[in-house]
Amino acid sequence: MEDDDNTDFSLEGDQGNVPEWSSIPQSPAGFKSGFIGIIGRPNVGKSTLMNELVGQKIAITSPVAQTTRNRLRGILTTPEAQLIFVDTPGIHKPHHQLGKVLVQNAQIAIESVDVVLFVVDGSVDAGGGDRFIVDILSRTQTPVILGINKVDEQPPSYEAIDASYAQLAAPNNWQIAKFSALTGDGLEALQQLLINHLEPGPYYYPPDLVTDQPERFIMGELIREQILLLTREEVPHSVAITIDVVEEEPTITRILATIYVERDSQKGIVIGKKGSMLKSVGSAAREQMQKLIAGKVYLELYVKVQPKWRQSRLQLAELGYRVED
Known part of the structure; x- marks a missing residue:
């Protein structure tokens, strides 16, 4: 060796053992804060998105489905807001006890956040897995934003793909945001849209922290x-x-x-x-x-x-x- x-x-x-955090300051007037649940099928880019938003790798990314297991919080603090992203396991039909725990945690996250960001794969049409999640989300009172990811992988004629997702969003009046977690395109607009949905609130975490894990x-x-x-x-x-x-x-x-x-x-x-x-x-x-x-x-x-x-x-x-x- x-x-x-x-x-x-x-x-x-x-x-x-684990180290303790530093003290949390008082937030300025007009400051907003809240928890945002990132929900979606496996492998739509949820972990890549959270890493890109917080500016540091805190969630693992892999071509293998079902890689996110724990409810991982990523923290983005800007001068006007603190956004706490809750990355959840991809919602799927569970095949073992671990799968049941993962899906149950994802469903709990939907009810315990201020905004849900429902992430879909914009390189392909909406599928049965997406409609299954729409059915779950249509029963919640939590505001939902439909995020069309992977726009960098969309074919030249992508209108039909976008239309398939617009059909999912329309009955629930969900706003739609398009972006690429990989290239960063559209993330600034997404970030502002999320901030718009938050209420005035305190710092939940120290401003320099990027995860609560x-x-x-x-x-x-x-x-x-x-x-x-x-x-x-x-x-x-x-x-x-x-x-x-x-x-x-x-x-x-x-x-x-x-x-x-x-x-x-x-x-x-x-x-x-x-x-x-x-x-x-x-x-x-x-x-x-x-x-x-x-x-x-x-x-x-x-x-x-x-x-x-x-x-x-x-x-x-x-x-x-x-x-x-």
């Missing part, structure tokens, strides 16, 4: 993202991460993390031949962590098998997945 790599790989792991959670998500990106369908959603130890030293932060999978075969895939996959996961995750904490990171990864953890409410809770209040 070479010093300039600063990533180590093993097969086991333990736990620790502790750094440990983000670190775990960065590891999980690399596993999803590098293993693709081989180890789809059977992965959970715990950050067991974070030791901050003057010149380096040492992190020990455990990767949980459900089967021995998945453990073999995550480790790879002679540890090659685990090394690739660790190196890429360490790079992202160094951006997160703006400093040098030493990362040590362990892999453990925890059979059928997604089917057990107890094991889900132990790994940080529970139905939110």
